[in-house]
Amino acid sequence: MVRWRFGPGGKRPGGIREQCEERVRALGLPARGTLTIDEVCAHISSLHGRPIHLIPLDLPLGSPDGLWVSAEAQDYVVFEQRLAPVHQHQVILHEIGHVVCDHDAAPVMTADSSRLLLPSLDPEMVRRVLGREHEHSEVELEAELVGSLIGRQIGTWTAQRTWTVPPEARELAARLAALESPTLRGRDE
Secondary structure, three states, X not given: OOOOOOOHHHOOOOOHXXXXXXXXXXXXXXXXXXXXHHHHHHHHHHHHOOOEEEEEEOOOOOOOOEEEEEOOOOEEEEEEOOOOHHHHHHHHHHHHHHHHHOOOOOOOOOHHHHHHHOOOOOHHHHHHHHOOOOOOOHHHHHHHHHHHHHHOOEXXXXXXXXXXXXXXXXXXXXXXXXXXXXXXOOOOO
């Protein structure tokens, strides 16, 4: 498995743009303009040693447009399926930016609280989904910049792309679709 951090705390000398450009270069993506979102996911999955599944959902009003769910052996990028295709791509790439940057989450609830409120979900998964800093934090800026830099490599921005939930993600998709948590309300992607 590839670790994306460059040193203590994932920081490297230089500005955030230089750090993000280096992270994207380190991915070894094929030439500009030749990739699709699916190929980017497959490439990063192979480097990261974990499959990335894209899950389109009608997310609850007020929830973020996208979420990265890091489960034990795979990653899920959940995104609002009612967005315009170009916006969907940016949301997906932003969440993939979190994967590439190996962002971690700050706890939003204890494991015991998580088990009590959401007994069918792994407490660590809940922490990783709901615990990230949001708004204009450096973590979100970094994910957005990495996603945008990867987006430069995308050759196809299909307007009629139809996303399907892979069979191994259907149970998670159903749980997330039913989840209308006040914790998710009002948070940006």
